[in-house]
Amino acid sequence: TxxxxxxxxxxxCLFFCVFSIVSMFLNTLTPKFYVALTGTSSLISGLILIFExxxxxxxxxxxxxQVSVSHLRPLxxxxxxSSPTNSNSSNGDADSNRQSVSECKVWRNPLNLFxxxxxxxxxxxxxxxxxxxxxxxxxxxxxxxxxxxxxxHLRPADAIMQKAWRERNPQARISAAHxxxxxxxxxxxxxxxxxxxxxTIVEAEKLFKQAVKAGExxxxxSQQLQHHGAQYEAQHRRDTNVLVYIKRRLAxxxxxxxxxxxxxxxxxxxxKEFPLLSMFNIHENLLESLLELQxxxxxxxxxxxxxxxxxxxxxxxxxxxxxxxxxxxxDKFSPEAASRRGxxxxxxxxxxxxxxxxxxxxxxPKYLLEMKSLILPPEHILKRGDSEAIAYAFFHxxxxxxxxxxxNLLHCTWEGTFRMIPYPLEKGHLFYPYPxxxxxxxxxxxxxxxxxxxxxxxxELPFFILFTAGLCSFTAMLALLTHQFPELxxxxxxxxxxLYCLMPLPWNVCELMSLLLV
Numbered sequence: 001t002x003x004x005x006x007x008x009x010x011x012x013c014l015f016f017c018v019f020s021i022v023s024m025f026l027n028t029l030t031p032k033f034y035v036a037l038t039g040t041s042s043l044i045s046g047l048i049l050i051f052e053x054x055x056x057x058x059x060x061x062x063x064x065x066q067v068s069v070s071h072l073r074p075l076x077x078x079x080x081x082s083s084p085t086n087s088n089s090s091n092g093d094a095d096s097n098r099q100s101v102s103e104c105k106v107w108r109n110p111l112n113l114f115x116x117x118x119x120x121x122x123x124x125x126x127x128x129x130x131x132x133x134x135x136x137x138x139x140x141x142x143x144x145x146x147x148x149x150x151x152x153h154l155r156p157a158d159a160i161m162q163k164a165w166r167e168r169n170p171q172a173r174i175s176a177a178h179x180x181x182x183x184x185x186x187x188x189x190x191x192x193x194x195x196x197x198x199x200t201i202v203e204a205e206k207l208f209k210q211a212v213k214a215g216e217x218x219x220x221x222s223q224q225l226q227h228h229g230a231q232y233e234a235q236h237r238r239d240t241n242v243l244v245y246i247k248r249r250l251a252x253x254x255x256x257x258x259x260x261x262x263x264x265x266x267x268x269x270x271x272k273e274f275p276l277l278s279m280f281n282i283h284e285n286l287l288e289s290l291l292e293l294q295x296x297x298x299x300x301x302x303x304x305x306x307x308x309x310x311x312x313x314x315x316x317x318x319x320x321x322x323x324x325x326x327x328x329x330x331d332k333f334s335p336e337a338a339s340r341r342g343x344x345x346x347x348x349x350x351x352x353x354x355x356x357x358x359x360x361x362x363x364x365p366k367y368l369l370e371m372k373s374l375i376l377p378p379e380h381i382l383k384r385g386d387s388e389a390i391a392y393a394f395f396h397x398x399x400x401x402x403x404x405x406x407x408n409l410l411h412c413t414w415e416g417t418f419r420m421i422p423y424p425l426e427k428g429h430l431f432y433p434y435p436x437x438x439x440x441x442x443x444x445x446x447x448x449x450x451x452x453x454x455x456x457x458x459x460e461l462p463f464f465i466l467f468t469a470g471l472c473s474f475t476a477m478l479a480l481l482t483h484q485f486p487e488l489x490x491x492x493x494x495x496x497x498x499l500y501c502l503m504p505l506p507w508n509v510c511e512l513m514s515l516l517l518v
Contacts, residue, residue: 038479045472104382104437106445108142109391110281111252111288112379116196117204122376130376134444138380140165146245147188149238151231157186164189170196187215187242194249205253208246215243244274248282255289264289284316291320291399300324314383315364315392318357323399323406325350330405335412351413358414360384363454365414367393368400369407372454378445385438386454387445 055063113119119130143165152158157180164176165188174197177189190211198204219239226236251266267286283306290299299320307317329346343351358365363386366372377391400406442453482489 038475038482042472042475042479045475049469049472104441106138106380106382106441108280109377109379109381110284111377111391111395113376114195114198114201114204115379116194116198117201119376120196121199128447128450130447131379132445132447135378135380140168146241147191147238149234151235155184157181157183157189161186161188161192164192185210185214185217187211187218187246190214191242191246191249201253201256205250205257208250208253211246212243212250215239215246219243240274240277244270244277244280248280248285252285255285255292260289260292264293281314284314287316287320288395288399291323291396294402296324296327313360315357315361315388316396318360319364319392319396322350322353322357322410323396323403325353326406326409327403330403330409333405333409333412350409354410354413361389361392363389364392365410366454368397369411370397375447375451380445382438382441382445385445386442389454390446 052063115131122128122130144162147165148158148162152162160176160180160183164173164180167173167176173192177186177192177197180186180189190207194204194207194211198207219236219242222232222236222239225232227233247266247270251263251270254260254266255263264286267282267289271282271286283302287299287302290296290302303317303321303324307313307321325346329344329350333347338347361384367374367389374394374397375390377394378387381388381391400410439453439455446453478489
């Protein structure tokens with residue numbers, strides 16, 4: 001209509017007048033003004049960058065982002081969902097107070113492989129050593145602790161084996177074991193041969209069956225004499241450790257040879273017969289075997305007994321609990337549908353269980369999602385470290401793949417854990433803070449020659465810090481160029497402003513304003 005064209009004409013005249021005034025103002029400016037302007041902008045953006053960086057290092061979040069979310073977003077009608085409440089936070093504080101274990105205590109891997117039948121075979125095929133010297137040295141210390149005592153000199157075969165466990169040369173240890181067997185049936189000699197000389201699991205099982213007979217005889221004799229003095233009590237303790245170790249390894253042989261139900265029965269009987277020997281963590285062997293049988297009800301019963309606040313946690317406990325909760329919803333889970341309708345109660349429980357597991361050991365998901373290649377697990381693990389993640393994923397990846405959609409749910413939710421963990425890591429969310437010494441210990445346990453040790457995921461820099469750093473650098477560069485080439489930069493600035501003013505943007509603005517007025 002004619003009124004619209006008149007409005008557009010008057011608005012164009014207005015923009016032309018403003019452009020003329022701006023041009024006259026720019027013509028009166030000297031190069032010193034441009035230097036001062038860009039220098040001041042660079043100084044201000046630099047100060048903002050320093051403040052943002054200091055605030056992020058201290059509180060783990062961007063100050064500008066926090067102000068925007070906390071104060072501006074409610075004014076604009078938004079709702080802040082960035083900090084979900086969790087009913088278990090108080091329990092997490094109590095859990096962190098109860099944790100008194102050493103940060104970097106190394107534990108015996110309950111699912112460790114056989115050195116002769118598995119580790120050595122890997123070396124023969126690839127030419128690589130899967131075990132580090134530090135790991136094997138820890139195993140030698142364990143053998144001396146569990147399989148020897150002060151009264152070994154009273155029995156010639158045990159005296160030979162006491163020296164054998166201290167030998168560094170594998171062939172010397174094997175020769176000593178054969179020498180001990182020439183004197184009598186020695187259970188620890190059979191153990192050494194089954195672990196290091198047997199080249200197959202079948203051979204190892206035969207040797208362990210012979211070890212059981214010898215071990216049970218020694219155990220019964222020492223059991224009758226255990227109250228006759230400290231020496232007999234130590235001997236009985238040693239014979240108990242030997243017998244438990246043999247039966248546990250026999251159950252593992254049955255599991256590896258496909259006789260899983262037989263392995264489960266052996267493990268249950270062993271846990272009933274020796275309920276106080278929790279140092280071997282036989283329940284983790286039992287959990288893996290029950291998952292292989294897909295007996296999820298029994299898995300839940302074992303978790304109910306061992307996933308206790310007073311007991312030390314492990315990746316097996318936390319991730320198995322997450323797998324069971326994910327199993328209930330993973331087959332129908334869809335990220336798109338969940339974003340539209342929100343999470344159901346069962347889905348929320350599964351996500352919280354995954355977050356709990358990831359907070360305990362953040363290295364496991366990359367192995368389960370096959371974002372990082374697996375290697376043979378070490379004989380010792382560091383809880384919450386890369387070594388424990390490898391040991392768990394090596395045996396449990398197949399169980400996650402068997403549950404439809406479980407890995408998809410893990411892929412969609414595991415990274416959200418780090419938004420709930422305070423930063424810096426002075427305090428955990430559900431567990432005690434992540435130890436800072438795990439990387440050093442894992443480098444001792446894992447063969448770093450062909451494996452890159454996983455480290456704790458570092459918090460990414462917020463967008464505002466990166467933006468401020470870019471703005472500071474850009475304005476500083478403009479200030480330097482303006483100082484060096486004042487006339488050229490003045491011409492460039494006028495050309496840019498003139499080009500911007502001649503763009504069809506004002507005409508579009510005029511049309512928009514006219515439509516609004518009409």
